[in-house]
Amino acid sequence: MMSNLHDVIRLEGFLSRQEVCMEAGNQSTSDIVLEGVRKRFELAKGQVIDAVEHVDLNIAGGEFIALIGPSGCGKSTLLRMVAGLETPSHGQIKIAGQTPNECIKQQKLGIAMQEHGLMPWLSAWDNIALPFRLAGLPVDIDRVHELLALVGLDEFANALPKQLSGGMKQRVSIARALALEPQVLILDEPFGALDAVTRRLMNNELQRIWSRKPTTTILVTHSVEEAVFLADRVCLMSPRPGRLALVEPITLERPRSLETMQTAEFRNLLAKLTAALDEVCMSAPAQ
């Protein structure tokens, strides 16, 4: 309990610093436009897989988008295209008017992928400091410490990834994604390996980070509850080849809390989206 309180206090410090950053005027035009985006993977022997089929989506600067859908429907592929890790076979993606690759050069993106991708030879602290080094910037020591505290791992600063649990590794990976104060945050099932309680805590933290410095965020999750809790809009993808089956605006008041989750409005949205998810899964052609 005490340690939680401590975290909260430290958090406040962290967040108010971010606020200052925001007031300094980098309230960005980090809108994302996806236009007729498709992705076809060419396999051996001329086989092809259509992973994503025709996605049109306009994401406003500072908006929080949650992406849900059955496994293998192309969510990660879509994220990888936004992050510039794959090129769309058709259509285009623009982030604040630039291509993803141009954004990458300016270190505008923060990404935590499904696999944590930490460097096994670096401690948690050094893993979070890595983006600074990779960008050739001086390491902001205070910021690294704040991020460690933010994900509740300040006692594990010197631990190597192999000494951390799966969920801890994911938290380090999220902290790393936040290190350079990105304008676009891309999270692929970041809380997949967390227990329900830690997951809710992390959701809360994520909401707070986001609300103090609205960063355009795309979050992939398998939890409809998480999606409704965090997002401004929930996008539901149909089974492969993925396209947007439903885009549901979530107008719940912010900040959202545990009480929000008890409201009828929340429950209705949850029920509606869960039913919609079930429906797209059922209607999938047998593969």
Next chain:
Amino acid sequence: MYVGTCPVNFISEALKWVVGLGMLFVLWEVAGQQSWLGKALPPLSSIVSYAMEPRSYELLMRSASITASNALYGFLIGSIVGWAIACSGQIWPPMKKGLDTLSTFVNAIPLIALGPLLIVTVGEQSTPMATAALAVFFTVFVAVLGGFERVPSVHDDVIRTYGVTRWRALCFIEFPNALPSLIDGLKLGASSAVLGAILGEWFGAPAGLGVLIVSAMQNFQINLLWSAAFLGTAMSGIGFFVLALLQQKLLPRLGW
């Protein structure tokens, strides 16, 4: 935590070696005494007592230290050059293809054939070092390239999403990933270096185990031949052991 289990492991490991080698030596002694393989395989005891005679002992040690220094310098030069060239291909990708071809080509030429060439270019004195370096070069080069190929794709994603320059990617992500492979390569390189040095000494070097082996063969000094061969083997063994120890102690501390 696991400190307690460490010595036990070490002792049981050492015991296996002692037992294994002991059995081999006993068998050798018996085979030698009974002359199963004729004069070519003298009993171990006669080889040892020959090597311990002051005159031959001094000769053997002098030669061994020359070979050891040839092998060591060759090892250092070969591994640094192999490592550096593999890295340079990483920094400047167009070079990579050319390097691959070149190194395969270099490796395809038997060291024996390069010997006379080296005598002419670097001289008899330096030839053993050069052959040792060449032998190590390829092993290390291939090992480091292999290490770069095993960089996990999530790490490649990190390199790309942060728009990392080739140089920083190499220093912070690719090279650390290739480190276990590099040490593997060095381990193999240790015996290549000794072999390369002895081979180089055959081409008319003033002294060394290679020289000793050639002259012992010509004069049918079987005991001398075996003593020199033993020393060469021991040298590769020590090199291998030191690097294996490094691998076992260092890599886990680095998170592998």
